[in-house]
Amino acid sequence: MCRCAAAVAFTALWWWAAARLLLAPDAGALEGAVAASGWGLSVFPVHCLPKARADGALAAGRWRRAWRAGRSRDAE
Numbered sequence: 020m021c022r023c024a025a026a027v028a029f030t031a032l033w034w035w036a037a038a039r040l041l042l043a044p045d046a047g048a049l050e051g052a053v054a055a056s057g058w059g060l061s062v063f064p065v066h067c068l069p070k071a072r073a074d075g076a077l078a079a080g081r082w083r084r085a086w087r088a089g090r091s092r093d094a095e
Contacts, residue, residue: 033057
């Protein structure tokens with residue numbers, strides 16, 4: 020219940036800031052900071068797993084091995 024109330028409160032705060040930025044000529048840095056931080060949190064990957072537990076995870080060092088393999092073919 021507490022998480023839900025906090026989510027609703029933060030969502031309302033973000034919408035308030037976004038509406039003030041669009042509609043109020045005196046909107047300033049506070050509204051901009053709230054709107055930008057809300058957007059930043061929305062693209063932040065909050066549902067993450069350690070690589071070892073993730074389905075389809077790539078092995079560590081994969082890009083390094085591919086780079087070395089590509090460089091050795093170019094040298095030939």
